[in-house]
Amino acid sequence: MQERPFDLLNKAIGQQVLIRLKNGTDIRGKVTAFDIHMNIVLDNAEELEGGNLKAKLGTILLRGGNILFVSPV
Amino acid sequence: MQERPFDLLNKAIGQQVLIRLKNGTDIRGKVTAFDIHMNIVLDNAEELEGGNLKAKLGTILLRGGNILFVSPV
Amino acid sequence: MQERPFDLLNKAIGQQVLIRLKNGTDIRGKVTAFDIHMNIVLDNAEELEGGNLKAKLGTILLRGGNILFVSPV
Amino acid sequence: MQERPFDLLNKAIGQQVLIRLKNGTDIRGKVTAFDIHMNIVLDNAEELEGGNLKAKLGTILLRGGNILFVSPV
Amino acid sequence: MQERPFDLLNKAIGQQVLIRLKNGTDIRGKVTAFDIHMNIVLDNAEELEGGNLKAKLGTILLRGGNILFVSPV
Amino acid sequence: MQERPFDLLNKAIGQQVLIRLKNGTDIRGKVTAFDIHMNIVLDNAEELEGGNLKAKLGTILLRGGNILFVSPV
Amino acid sequence: MQERPFDLLNKAIGQQVLIRLKNGTDIRGKVTAFDIHMNIVLDNAEELEGGNLKAKLGTILLRGGNILFVSPV
Known part of the structure; x- marks a missing residue:
């Protein structure tokens, strides 16, 4: 059966993802919940700058x- | 059962949260109400700058x- | 029973509020009406700058x- | 009975209003029609700058x- | 009966209008069609700058x- | 019968159009499909700058x- | 039968596409899923700058x- 985009989020539950925001910020964390609006809860979220930790x-x-994109890491 | 994003807000009732706005402002306060649009009422809200109090x-x-994100503190 | 965000507006009828707009402007006035889109009618509205009256x-x-936020004053 | 925000527009039919736009422009004119999207028809509309006539x-x-706000004048 | 804003567009069919866009551009032309989203077809449309023809x-x-506003000319 | 704006797109199937985007970019190409959201498929699309070819x-x-506007060419 | 815009995405499943974003970024990758909101999953996605690889x-x-546009490559 054809994959659907939100299948990626479903498989990401309990996994680390990198989220790039529209404002250019990168946020990394473990997905614990999401909904159809792509609202996402992340545990141990970290703000990154140039790939380095900027803030916990x-x-x-x-x-x-x-959100610009979500990527499993 | 699978968590849903708004469960985080439900548990935050009566608790302190940090809210980062799209314009970069950080606001901290105690959640007393919210709705499905993520409209949120905060008591004793404070505007922060670099983590320090800017205005009550x-x-x-x-x-x-x-809102960019909401985080329990 | 759980409070809902618009209860704050309902209680604000006939009262002074401070409204911060997305563009950074602060407006103060007495609420006389509102609807579910958060359209709000203010009487004796004043535009503030740095907390001082800029224009009636x-x-x-x-x-x-x-609107960014509404606050009873 | 509780006033509703659009009652202000209804009473403004045939009257002068000042409309401040999101881009900061002020427009003044006589309301002849409006709808639920707050689309408004103005007669003899004038663009103002610093309170002075800029263009008819x-x-x-x-x-x-x-629209940012509508104000009867 | 109360006028409605789109009556202005209906009467403008076959007539010249000036349309100011949100980005500040002025466009002039003859209305041949419109819909409820205010999508408008103009014939012989011209882009104006300072009231002068910039491009056909x-x-x-x-x-x-x-669209910011539509004005019959 | 009154024309409707999307009739222009319907007639443009198989024809060249110029599309000006909100960001100021001009794109030219042959329309092969469109939908009610004004999503449009163009064949042999070209990005123009000052009327000259910038990129195929x-x-x-x-x-x-x-989209700002679509114009048959 | 008339083509529809999303037919392009359907044919792109398993194929490389170039996606230009509203912010000017170009992203290239293999489409594995999409939905009616044009949310798209890409495998082996690459961010390009001036046509050259900037980041995997x-x-x-x-x-x-x-998204500004999607183009099969």
Whole structure:
């Protein structure tokens, strides 16, 4: 059967992802929940700059509308 | 059962959260209410700059569309 | 029962609020009406700059989509 | 009965209003029609700059999505 | 009966209008069609700068979402 | 019968059009498909700058939300 | 029968595409899934600058709202 885009998020539950935001920020963390708006909860989220840790954010609920792409890491 | 993103907000009722806005502003306060648009009421809200208090805002109703992420603190 | 965000606006009818807009402008006035889009009518509305009066606006109908937050004062 | 925000527009039919746009422009004119999207028709519309007449626009149909606020004058 | 904003467009069929876009561009032409999204087809459309002809655009289908206002000329 | 804006796109099937994007870019190509969101497929699409060829894009599916106007050429 | 824009994406399954984003970034990769919002999953995605490889992104789920156009390569 044809894959659907949200299957990627479903498989990412419990896994690390890198999320690039529209404003250029990269955030990395472990997916624990998501919904159809692409709102995503990340555990141990970290803000990255040039691939290096800039700030530890802890658990965050990220609004889907800010996302450019999500990538499993 | 699978967690859903808004479960994070539900557990945050009565708790302190940090909210980063799309415009880069950080706001901290105690969640007293939220809805499906992610509109959130915060008590004793404070605007932060570089992690330090910039202004006390009191009770605020924040429009969900301005939010980048919400993080329990 | 759980509070809902718009309860704050309902209680604000007849009261002064401070509204911060997405463009950074602060507007203060007395709420006389609102709807589910957060469109708000303010009486004796004033535009503030650095907390000081910049311009008297009289009665205004403010489109909800421009609002960052509403705060009772 | 509780006022609703669009009651202000209804009362403004045939009256002068000042409309501030999101881009900072002020437009003044007489309201002849409006709809639920806050699209508004103004007769004898004028563009203002610093409160002074910048350009006469005649009759205009203004898209509601550009509006910051509407104020009876 | 109360006028509605789109009545202005209906009367403008076959007539010249000036359309100011959100990006500040002025476009002039003869309306031949429109829809509820304010998408508008103009014949002999011209782009203006400071009221002078900048470019002839021919027949164009303009997306309504780009419009600031429409004015019969 | 009254023309509708999308009739222009329907007649443009198999024809060259010039599309101006919101970001100011001009794209030229032959329309092979479109939908109600104004998503458009162009064959032999070319990016223009000052009316001159800047880049050949081949076949593209252009998202309607980026379009300022479409013009048959 | 008339082609529809999403037929292009359907034929692109398993093929390389170039996606230009609204922010000007070019991304290349193999389409494995898409939906009606134009959310697209790419395998072996690469970020390009001036046509040259800037960064390997691996598998990404790209939000449709960020897309300017999609082009088979």
